[in-house]
Amino acid sequence: MSKAPKTAIQPTRCEDYPEWYQQVIKASDLAENSPVRGCMVIKPWGYRLWENMQRALDDMFKATGHQNAYFPLLIPMSFLEKEAEHVEGFAKECAVVTHHRLEPDPAGGLRPAGKLDEPLIIRPTSETIIGATYAKWVQSYRDLPILINQWANVLRWEMRTRMFLRTAEFLWQEGHTVHSTAQEAIEETQRMVDVYKDFAENWMAMPVIVGSKTPHERFPGAVDTLSIEAMMQDHKALQAGTSHFLGQNFAKAQEIVFQAESGEREFAWTTSWGVSTRLIGALIMTHSDDDGLVLPPRLAPAQVVILPIYRDDEQRVEVLKYVESLKAELAVQTYAGAVIRVEIDDRDVRGGEKKWHHVKRGVPIRLEVGPKDMEKNSVFFARRDQPKSVGMDRAELVSNIGTILAEMQQALFDAALKLRTENSKVITSEADFRAFFKSDNEDGIDGGFAYCHFASEDEVEPLLKELKVTIRCIPRDGNDTPGTCFLTGKPAAKQAVFAKAY
Amino acid sequence: MSKAPKTAIQPTRCEDYPEWYQQVIKASDLAENSPVRGCMVIKPWGYRLWENMQRALDDMFKATGHQNAYFPLLIPMSFLEKEAEHVEGFAKECAVVTHHRLEPDPAGGLRPAGKLDEPLIIRPTSETIIGATYAKWVQSYRDLPILINQWANVLRWEMRTRMFLRTAEFLWQEGHTVHSTAQEAIEETQRMVDVYKDFAENWMAMPVIVGSKTPHERFPGAVDTLSIEAMMQDHKALQAGTSHFLGQNFAKAQEIVFQAESGEREFAWTTSWGVSTRLIGALIMTHSDDDGLVLPPRLAPAQVVILPIYRDDEQRVEVLKYVESLKAELAVQTYAGAVIRVEIDDRDVRGGEKKWHHVKRGVPIRLEVGPKDMEKNSVFFARRDQPKSVGMDRAELVSNIGTILAEMQQALFDAALKLRTENSKVITSEADFRAFFKSDNEDGIDGGFAYCHFASEDEVEPLLKELKVTIRCIPRDGNDTPGTCFLTGKPAAKQAVFAKAY
Known part of the structure; x- marks a missing residue:
């Protein structure tokens, strides 16, 4: 018999991080694999989080001035051919529709029939x-800018899939904008990455x-990817x-042309930007612990659960009378500009099981x-990110609930920032770089963010492939002082963040 | 030169109803056809309505106790084969994915590659x-009921398409529920059709x-379709x-089995229910007029537009200072439990053009x-469903805006109900039935709802095919007195609504 402290999730993060991730998803009821290869079912708790x-x-x-619209799921194959880098980037992972009906197969069952003149690609x-x-x-320039976003499903036939992080079908939003000047399009690209940072x-x-x-890491067809x-x-x-920032690449491929104020006909400047259900994977891996999901209060479908x-x-x-009145009092309090989301769980389930149900699903505050x-006009209070439950005066709880949620939100951010700070390092030599990314732990947890000057993406690539490391980005607010390349010692203008990545 | 009164939409409803419909969609900027056969682009104004x-x-x-979730876009072909009537109903209109990548075609361009072992159907x-x-x-019975809804896109390869009414791809919601008893599933079916009626x-x-x-008109695989x-x-x-109400048909095909309280293993009872972007087509054809779209205030993306x-x-x-303060005053008033949606249109566009822009898009209230x-502290007021604009005291407008919108909402309902009442008729003989549905008008407007007793769906079918009439439904709150079949004179238990239909 093991004497290790029991955790709700087996294995723990230290034991096997990738498997821990899958078990958290299962235990928290966010999603599951579907019978269709690489596609998942997003279950109600996961979908509420996405909503x-x-x-x-x-x-x-x-x-920020955008409107939603909806465009077709299917794309004629010839459309994809128009932008050379773009098709290069996506041709290997396209689901292709070739027929438009099914007919009985003489050998039994059904077979595709009604072959299309031109195949269609699922976007x-x-x-x-x-x-x-x-x-x-x-x-005309009067028609610009176009500022449109679409909420949609997309499909990329990935060979190795992992729930939320990399699935064949996923849900996302994709903004697509058109501008009359490069400057305006660049500003849009910055504005939207800042929206993502804010979120x-x-x-x-x-x-x-x-x-x-x-x-090497840019979106296929883009001039700049933030x-x-x-x-x-x-x-x-x-x-x-x-x-x-797509420059005029797609405008040229698609012939998006406008008459400028000067009367000249010019190609437009376009942008696109997106986030997806992958964010849920990021959320899980940032905050969750060995007892399951931990949800930041601002996004939690239920912020408080009361167990009678x-x-x-x-x-x-x-x-029940007491907890209903408590719920009513809490539900008119606010946090971050919205009323508190409170639920009562009166299911006929054993107390321990019920408690762990909500622990594993990451509800921020649990009240028993x-x-x-009732006699003491108090509640038994537990915050998901703190080990101990405490007795708390009812009136105190009600008047402080917004503050408590704000504190938890901040605590989660602070812990994530601390982890990042502790595992970020400026590295100036190949030896230090190799040591930093050496995989000698069984748990697969190693490395972090290496800040390195580098001279040439081509020159560092063999080493990066060997170590399974990638250049994540050249930070916008990073170190602009020139230095020397960590690998070659050549002069290097900028520092980048290197890391192993999902 | 014609002396007919000029209308914003050409042709008018009387001149050519189907073409009028297309022109209203165009003039109101709701949607347009896409480069992909049978698929439309839902433009921002149309998408806001859908939102x-x-x-x-x-x-x-x-x-009513439902939660949202999300299931895969693609369905293995073998899944469809399991319910015989269901596959019969959908096999002829399925988009089939057969390959998972594209490769260069030696003849130029691209071609599908990576053939799938089993074709996948777009749902x-x-x-x-x-x-x-x-x-x-x-x-177990403890896992029931399951009450889930999905917002999604679906695809049916229709041969003749018309925007919103019948498109290959459309947006919809589909509820799918599972119950332990037939009675509970039947009640769910009723509950949801009542939600639709309410909406x-x-x-x-x-x-x-x-x-x-x-x-003959039921959903493929259903026991009862409301x-x-x-x-x-x-x-x-x-x-x-x-x-x-799907009875146990799909439960048997999919093996949805539960252990009842008695310990017996039983097939579950399932339901499904849906509405789609077709509702937008219905909305257009119910209220719009020869000047364009008319939107019911409760759903209008903007309820009031102010033109300075x-x-x-x-x-x-x-x-602008004046209209901004007017907007602020209006925007804190409420109608139907929500604050009023007010917009100012200060685009640099000629006055007449700007006015007609909003008329055609169906904004309920227009203020100039x-x-x-300003001097008189008044506004020039126009209600989209009334011919005359009038001067109105500003304070009076602000205090009455909720009532005005409610009155317009009711007036639209009343007008639609009046039209239906005037064009509904109890019919008891073949001659009268033929006369009612005779197409002798060039505009294609004829017939209506015929309430007829009928003895056998098979017996009336040839006549219905000849006249292009269908049985719409046997009304739930209809005439339950037995009568005689309008066609055969045989005893007939129930009356149905017969009509030409979209």
Whole structure:
């Protein structure tokens, strides 16, 4: 018999981080694998979390002048061919529709029939189909800018999939904008990566680094790709959102042309930007612990759950009356501009099981209320990110609930920032770089963010491949002082963040 | 030169109803055809309308105990084969994915590659893939009911498409529930068709008849299909939502089995129910007129638009200050439990063009404000469904705006109900039936709802095919007195609604 402290999730993060991740998803009821290869089922608890993310992001997009619209799921194959780098980037992972009906197969069952003249691709991203539409909408500079976002499903036939982080089908939003000048498009690209940073840090409690991708890591067809990069608890980087300045590349491929004020006909400047259900994977890996999911209060579907404790039907009536009134009092308090989301769990389930149900699902605040608490006008209070439960005066709880949630939100951010700070290091030599990224731990947790000057992406690539490290970004607010390349000793203008990554 | 009164939409409803419909969509900027066969682009104004519909319906689903989740877009072909009637119903209109990448074609361009072992279908509806998941979730009666809804895109390869009414890809919600008893599932089917009726009548201002479909018209695989049926302005019926009692058919096909309290293993009882972007087509055809879209206030993206009128920059500053304060006053008033949605249109566009922009887009209330109105503390007021604009005291407008919107909402409902009443008729003979549905008008507007007793669906079918008439439903609150069949004179237990339909 093991004497290790028991945790709700087996294995623990230290024992096997990738498997811990899968077990947290299972225990928290967020999602599960589907019978369709690489596609997942997002279960109600996971979907409520996604709805909260969507609502917050959608409000931010609208506040920055964007409107939603909807474009077709299917893209004619010929559209994809128009932008050479783009098709290069996506051709290997496209689901292709070739037929439009099924007919009985003489050998039994069904077979595809009604072959299409031109195959259709399920959108892996919508630059090409949206661009073709914009080409019709844009005539004059008066029609610009176009500021549109789409909430949609997309499909990329990935070989190795992992729930939320990399699935064949995923849900996302994709913004697609058109501008009359390069400057305006560049500003849009910056504005939207800042929206993502705001969302990641202030809603997800996940600190991120904003920076530019190097040429090898850019979106296929983009001139510049900005991303937000976060550090997970295994010290790997996760790219959580991207914003692309597409220059005139797609405008030329799709013929998005406008008459300028001068009368000249010019190609437009476009951007695209997106975040996806991958954010849920990032959220899990940033905050969760060996007892399951930990949700930042601002996004939690339920922020407070109340568990009534009673021994018989008579007690039940009294306790339920009490917790209903407590719920009503809490539900008119506010946190971060919204009323508190409170639920009562009166299911007929054993107390321990019920408690762990909510621990594993990451509900920020758990209150247990039984006859003794009622007598004292108190509650038994537990904060998901703190080990001990405490008795708390009811009135004190009600008046402080907003503050308590704000404190927890901040504590989660601070802990994530601390982890990142402790595992970030400026590295100036190949030996130190190798030592930093050496994989000698069984748990797979090693390395972190290495800040290095480098002279040439081509020259460092063999070493990066060997160590399975990538250049995450050149931080926007990073070290602009020239230095020397950590690998070659050549002069190097900028410092980048290097890390193993999801 | 024609002396007919000029209308914003050409042709008018009387001249060519189907073409009028297309032109209203174009003029109101709701949507347009895409480069992909049968798929449309939903433009921002149309998508905002859909968002309002979604929000209202989603709240109603949640209030009746449902949660959202998300299931895969793709369905293995073998899943579809399991329910015989279901595959029969959908096999002819399935988009089939057969390959998972593209490769360079030696003849130039690209070609599909990476053939799948089993073809995948883009969901035409999700009973089969969701049922397969539910089969894993359901073990015991304690796991029931499952009450889940999904917001999603689906695809049915229709041969003749029309924007919103019948498109290859469309957006919808599909509820899928599982119950331990037939009675509970039947009640769910009724509950959800009543939600649809509530939404259609109280949000869309569109009166509907709730009834059961006859066997020939049922959803493939259903035991009973309930629908809501509305009358369009050309007197045709439009099925606006359906709720299916699936009995144990899908549970047997998908093996959704549970252990009952008695210990017996039993097949579960399932339902499904859905409404789609087709509702937007219904909305257009119920209320719009020869000047364009007319939106019921409760769903209008903007309920009030204010057009500032000025001659020069100096006036502009004053007028804008005035309309901003007017907007602020209006925007804290409420209608139907929500604050009023007010917009100011200060685009640099000629006055007449700007006015017609909002007329065609169906904004319920239009206010024009210039220096003279300011002097009198009044506004120039126009209600979209009334011919005349009038001067109105500013304070009076602000205090009455909620009432004004409520009156317009009611007036739209009343007008639609009047049209339906005037074009509904009890018919008891073949001669009268033929006369009622005779197409002798060039405009294609004829017939209406015929209430007829009928003895056998098979016997009336040839006549219905000849006249292009269908049985819409057997009304739930209809005439239950037995009568005689309008065609054969045989005894007939029930009366049904017959109509030409979309």
